[in-house]
Amino acid sequence: MAAYLSRLHHISLHVSNVEKIANDLVSKFKFNLFATRMTDRSRQLAFRKGAAVFLVSERPTRRSPVGLNEQPGSTHTYPHVNAGKTKRVDPLRCLYDVSPHYSVDTVSNVCFEVDNVERSFEALRHLGCNFLVPPTTVQDEGGVVTYSVVKSIVGNVCHTLIDRTKYEGNFLPGFDDVGKDCSSEEEDMSCPITHFDHITYACPRKTTQQVMRWYERLFGFQRFFIDSEEDVEEGFVINQEGIGLRLTAMEYWKCSKAGIVLPSVDKKEPDCKFVIAESLPEQGTNQVDTFLEEHRAPGIQHIGLYTKNIVSTAHAMAGAGVQFFSPPPTYYTKVGKQQEIEAAGHNPQMLAQHGILLDTDLYQDPLSQKASSENRRYLLQVFTKPIFAEDTFFLELIERRGATGFGEGNIKALWRSVQAYMENERGDCQGERSPETVHIAQY
Numbered sequence: 115m116a117a118y119l120s121r122l123h124h125i126s127l128h129v130s131n132v133e134k135i136a137n138d139l140v141s142k143f144k145f146n147l148f149a150t151r152m153t154d155r156s157r158q159l160a161f162r163k164g165a166a167v168f169l170v171s172e173r174p175t176r177r178s179p180v181g182l183n184e185q186p187g188s189t190h191t192y193p194h195v196n197a198g199k200t201k202r203v204d205p206l207r208c209l210y211d212v213s214p215h216y217s218v219d220t221v222s223n224v225c226f227e228v229d230n231v232e233r234s235f236e237a238l239r240h241l242g243c244n245f246l247v248p249p250t251t252v253q254d255e256g257g258v259v260t261y262s263v264v265k266s267i268v269g270n271v272c273h274t275l276i277d278r279t280k281y282e283g284n285f286l287p288g289f290d291d292v293g294k295d296c297s298s299e300e301e302d303m304s305c306p307i308t309h310f311d312h313i314t315y316a317c318p319r320k321t322t323q324q325v326m327r328w329y330e331r332l333f334g335f336q337r338f339f340i341d342s343e344e345d346v347e348e349g350f351v352i353n354q355e356g357i358g359l360r361l362t363a364m365e366y367w368k369c370s371k372a373g374i375v376l377p378s379v380d381k382k383e384p385d386c387k388f389v390i391a392e393s394l395p396e397q398g399t400n401q402v403d404t405f406l407e408e409h410r411a412p413g414i415q416h417i418g419l420y421t422k423n424i425v426s427t428a429h430a431m432a433g434a435g436v437q438f439f440s441p442p443p444t445y446y447t448k449v450g451k452q453q454e455i456e457a458a459g460h461n462p463q464m465l466a467q468h469g470i471l472l473d474t475d476l477y478q479d480p481l482s483q484k485a486s487s488e489n490r491r492y493l494l495q496v497f498t499k500p501i502f503a504e505d506t507f508f509l510e511l512i513e514r515r516g517a518t519g520f521g522e523g524n525i526k527a528l529w530r531s532v533q534a535y536m537e538n539e540r541g542d543c544q545g546e547r548s549p550e551t552v553h554i555a556q557y
């Protein structure tokens with residue numbers, strides 16, 4: 115039996131320069147720092163915007179001492195941590211995660227809440243899962259939390275499974291609250307990000323099926339068809355001039371919080387979707403392969419932040435220094451695009467200013483035959499430029515007006531806008547990069 119997930123709790127970033135990312139998250143992306151854990155061996159900071167929570171942990175570098183997670187035989191005592199009958203962990207290094215010795219900045223843990231960590235652990239172990247941290251209890255004055263860390267089959271991605279139903283604190287035991295959550299009303303109005311919409315993995319060719327089966331078998335994920343014509347085995351394939359991409363998506367459902375929900379309102383609600391991106395052969399250098407090279411393993415390529423107003427969010431972020439990818443200017447002047455944007459109630463110039471893309475999904479209501487405006491659904495998206503030093507991880511803003519999937523037009527335009535940037539960057543850098551800085555694929 116699969117271990118069903120209650121909901122996404124947070125996503126972990128492991129970075130060498132915590133100050134830089136902390137600054138960017140607060141001043142550019144308008145997240146609020148709300149909890150910290152500072153020890154002499156580790157710094158972990160939690161940021162929130164709506165229900166979207168990032169936990170930023172300092173990544174051990176060559177100069178810093180080796181993490182004990184990777185050193186069997188060493189144990190540490192910590193008054194609040196009880197690894198109990200199970201194995202050693204190093205609570206001093208990185209709580210609620212493993213502290214990877216990773217050579218580049220990375221987003222490598224998607225933490226889910228579950229009902230019962232022990233039960234999930236047993237079920238997953240039975241299915242052959244590899245655990246990096248066995249069920250471990252942590253407590254402070256706010257209560258008790260149990261967690262465990264499982265390794266996924268996607269590169270360095272791990273999943274922390276956590277039960278915080280017996281915890282009343284702001285974040286997690288071991289973390290100190292930082293002031294109060296202090297986003298101003300004005301900021302929430304101009305930047306209404308509410309949650310994580312989707313997580314996109316970059317994977318090597320021909321691995322999608324394996325990844326999908328893993329998530330289906332272990333966590334009960336289900337296939338989400340991106341396109342009505344999509345082939346079950348092949349996924350959604352775009353193979354044309356300049357684009358060679360295979361996308362496959364999965365979803366799971368949030369469970370209601372235990373104990374407070376009546377059966378009548380206990381309706382299934384999808385949580386964050388997972389998208390798997392593979393490049394197709396013979397399309398030359400592309401963003402998926404570049405991620406695999408520079409990240410040195412498959413992993414999380416981007417995260418979609420859901421916003422209720424993409425225009426004001428992009429505007430506020432751009433004003434604070436966020437750089438977005440833009441499609442070619444002809445995108446907004448193509449025959450029909452202007453009308454399409456206006457029909458959606460937007461101004462083409464405003465979208466063009468920050469490179470926001472719009473897709474229309476002509477949804478055919480089974481009860482109605484006419485393609486009237488009532489059954490037009492829209493999807494608006496924009497990608498930021500990579501946020502680490504390498505061309506790896508980036509963020510996306512996404513606003514859904516009825517559309518639940520990913521539009522073909524947007525996917526093509528997003529792909530092309532990233533391609534154009536990479537080709538330019540590559541052109542600009544020709545001859546500048548010394549041979550030592552050329553990354554070699556090691557996956």
Ligand SMILES: O=C(O)C(=O)Cc1ccc(O)cc1
Pocket residue numbers: 314361389391401402418495510520521524525528529
């Ligand atoms: O459309 C989206 O938001 C996706 O997540 C699809 C996607 C995935 C990977 C790319 O390099 C470009 C587009």
Ligand SMILES: [Fe+2]
Pocket residue numbers: 312314416417418510
């Ligand atoms: Fe996306």
